[in-house]
């Protein structure tokens with residue numbers, strides 16, 4: 001006991017979201033040794049709790065041309081290097097009777113001035129392209145919006161970076177920095193699963209902790225003000241739209257409907273919250289109301305569609321005023337703390353968007369590489385991610401009948417060739433999302449999956465209409481086989497998954513969601529007695545039981 | 551169409567009422583839409599395992615009077631001890647005549663059944679191949695437990711059973727073993743043998759040769775003193791016949807646990823009741839849904855004159871008496887709208903909860919039960935419901951459509967269904983309004 005493991009690397013990256021994993025890949029491709037830490041799983045922060053919209057930039061064209069410009073540039077790059085994470089759906093900006101139709105020309109003009117292609121459509125043309133769009137629309141503009149799967153993007157970044165020697169530690173939280181005078185030389189960390197402490201020493205540390213970046217700065221006694229803005233979304237049972245649908249007006253609440261694999265997402269609300277609330281986000285009844293009402297204006301069918309779950313994320317907005325007043329940036333904020341605060345060894349990359357993660361990584365790695373004396377140029381915009389290589393230029397398939405196709409879409413064909421090809425390996429565990437035993441084995445062994453929620457993020461198991469009702473039981477058994485879990489631990493994984501799922505169901509516990517919840521409760525508690533599993537082996541289990549006697 | 555009694559819903563409550571009506575010589579129809587909760591149930595009859603305040607009940611019979619005094623809103627308290635036990639006796643006889651003998655502890659105690667997660671659930675009456683562990687667990691006689699993993703069958707995991715079981719303090723000193731067994735019939739199938747559900751395996755094992763090969767394998771891994779835990783993979787359409795044969799061939803002490811749905815244990819009960827109902831002359835309208843009813847004033851009460859269904863459209867179905875056994879949310883006996891919960895056929899009065907956020911607990915598996923599970927129809931002591939405050943005098947509510955209890959937390963789902971189904975028919979027969 002008392003022994004603390006120590007690691008050494010050139011760059012330590014804090015945060016395994018889109019930003020952190022993109023930096024990890026960028027460093028690795030430039031030949032910089034790096035390690036990435038996340039207190040949870042990859043893509044479990046804001047990266048896994050957004051709209052997944054691959055903006056064309058059109059949304060910002062009128063109000064923020066710099067963001068619009070970044071978006072269209074990255075939009076084009078990601079379509080090439082991350083084709084397996086992108087669905088080139090295109091997007092519509094529709095004008096409804098309550099909107100001002102004259103905004104359309106302002107919009108089209110602003111788009112073309114930053115290089116975003118537009119195509120003006122009549123209501124009939126729009127309805128033909130998107131039969132579920134509100135038929136009372138007055139007009140529509142088509143833009144090259146798309147969707148971006150953040151889970152797949154992060155996993156591919158990590159997979160590629162590991163190929164070049166980068167290392168990742170999930171479920172490892174940075175607790176403090178190790179300093180040598182005015183220099184950060186490493187971090188003290190804790191593995192929250194094993195409760196083991198360890199230290200990582202690095203020449204440069206990068207803070208890519210998103211909204212938690214303020215805390216990280218505090219560990220270095222630096223003051224960075226962040227303003228968390230909560231946004232809530234609803235997941236609909238099936239894909240009700242093929243194109244992204246936006247309103248052609250200035251950005252507002254609940255005005256984007258995004259399709260994604262087998263579902264659609266309506267969002268988002270926007271509410272400034274206190275920083276102390278960022279770890280306990282709650283979707284309120286009122287937000288659910290607004291989302292349904294506003295969403296139905298985009299596609300009236302939404303009102304009759306079952307809602308699977310609700311979730312919320314926080315936009316990591318940074319105050320860039322430097323302490324005098326309030327100047328909140330919605331853009332990318334790169335803080336070189338050596339320049340800004342006289343503290344060397346630490347760089348923060350905050351703000352931005354999911355879809356600008358590669359650009360943010362390039363900007364950050366440029367700064368850090370220079371300090372390390374590395375002159376290799378950035379190549380992340382040229383080299384396709386694993387999984388994108390073989391499918392590049394092909395239209396990504398939607399849900400297909402064949403598991404291997406679904407898996408190839410998720411991980412790339414090269415990876416699928418590694419899957420167990422026996423009857424067992426090919427057998428399907430999750431019918432909604434066509435996840436096979438072989439894919440789960442691959443995820444557990446190769447993709448740093450430690451529980452069923454991680455597995456869900458890597459494979460979409462349990463993300464479809466059944467929400468993992470039955471397939472997670474089957475999958476939890478596989479953790480015994482491939483993840484060296486005991487039967488007791490794997491049943492706890494199952495319960496952990498169902499508790500996590502409950503968080504998203506509670507806000508929408510009516511209609512079929514309530515029916516499903518009753519069913520799930522009957523199966524797992526009534527039939528399987530799950531609640532007792534967590535008590536087994538604990539003191540509570542031995543507590544004196546209270547009997548009812550005469 | 552005209553009947554003496556019409557029952558809405560074909561779960562355990564509906565069939566109980568239906569079979570009782572036939573016994574009383576009434577011309578009876580059951581209208582049932584979709585699968586009942588039995589398809590997902592343990593196939594054991596839960597009587598009463600906990601009080602609404604969470605105390606453990608070991609012998610429901612012994613504490614019944616005290617319980618009825620303390621919890622007068624519970625359906626059992628309205629039915630009364632005598633009828634509750636009379637109904638269970640009756641149910642036992644009926645099921646035995648249909649080839650499913652149910653047994654309980656002689657002293658009236660509950661017993662534990664081992665669940666698919668290796669935990670213990672208290673129940674009262676079980677099918678023959680459920681090993682009844684004493685609720686006074688320290689008195690158990692178990693020496694060794696063998697848990698059978700069927701090769702390539704994903705809907706049952708033996709390690710979860712064995713690893714959790716071995717953490718139960720009373721089982722500290724007994725041997726618990728996992729053994730894998732293959733079923734020969736899996737090879738040579740056209741479909742992937744690793745994707746079979748329990749119901750598919752039941753089809754394979756209904757073959758005499760297959761079951762004897764399987765029996766040979768089991769004999770090698772266990773002896774009669776062991777408890778052999780098997781997933782429920784027999785008896786789709788043939789009740790207990792295959793299990794009886796397996797028992798004969800091996801002489802082993804088999805304990806069946808339900809698998810991921812469908813649960814063959816529950817299906818067995820439904821099939822047995824449904825066969826009896828048809829054989830005894832009942833009219834079973836399966837796959838049809840009651841959509842609405844016609845009520846008329848009858849003094850200061852209401853009377854249900856007729857009902858309409860999806861299939862019969864505008865043709866009314868009339869009866870002297872009606873029984874509502876339409877289950878809860880899962881069976882669509884209730885519908886939850888954004889801000890309120892409704893009974894969808896007659897808009898009967900519910901003991902509903904105003905705010906949606908109070909329908910549930912924070913944690914899914916909390917020690918406290920979810921309030922939505924106790925939501926149900928308000929009734930008088932004869933189980934007549936109310937529509938906008940006025941009693942409907944010839945409609946009787948049963949089973950999980952009733953308010954005032956939580957079937958899971960109190961471990962009483964099937965017991966309430968049987969006793970209220972039985973009692974409602976008594977009330978109906980007593981009903982001065984009965985004019986056949």
Ligand SMILES: Cc1cc2nc3c(=O)[nH]c(=O)nc-3n(C[C@H](O)[C@H](O)[C@H](O)COP(=O)(O)OP(=O)(O)OC[C@H]3O[C@@H](n4cnc5c(N)ncnc54)[C@H](O)[C@@H]3O)c2cc1C
Pocket residue numbers: 014015016017018019020037038039040041042043044045046047048049050051052053054055172173174175208209210211212213216229230231232267268312313314315316350351352353354355356
């Ligand atoms: C509602 C909503 C909708 C959005 N929609 C879109 C959209 O459609 N398109 C788009 O491009 N962008 C969108 N965004 C923005 C986008 O989601 C974020 O900008 C982006 O995901 C931020 O990624 P990140 O990697 O910087 O941060 P995060 O994903 O939050 O990653 C930070 C990581 O750091 C980890 N961490 C924190 N503290 C520590 C510690 N002490 N030790 C170790 N690890 C730590 C966290 O666990 C987390 O995983 C949306 C945002 C919101 C809130």
Ligand SMILES: Cc1cc2nc3c(=O)[nH]c(=O)nc-3n(C[C@H](O)[C@H](O)[C@H](O)COP(=O)(O)OP(=O)(O)OC[C@H]3O[C@@H](n4cnc5c(N)ncnc54)[C@H](O)[C@@H]3O)c2cc1C
Pocket residue numbers: 518519522523526527558559560561562563564581582583584585586587588590591592593594595596838839840841875876877878880881882883895948949950951957961962963964965967
């Ligand atoms: C998934 C699940 C598992 C359960 N497992 C157990 C268990 O293991 N042990 C236990 O004791 N209890 C269990 N229960 C509890 C159950 O509530 C009772 O035990 C009992 O099965 C309830 O029987 P019921 O006849 O009242 O309702 P149900 O079994 O729900 O039957 C109601 C029937 O009515 C039909 N119906 C509904 N509306 C209409 C209409 N308008 N027209 C026509 N038909 C209609 C439905 O389709 C259904 O077939 C379970 C419940 C559920 C939901």
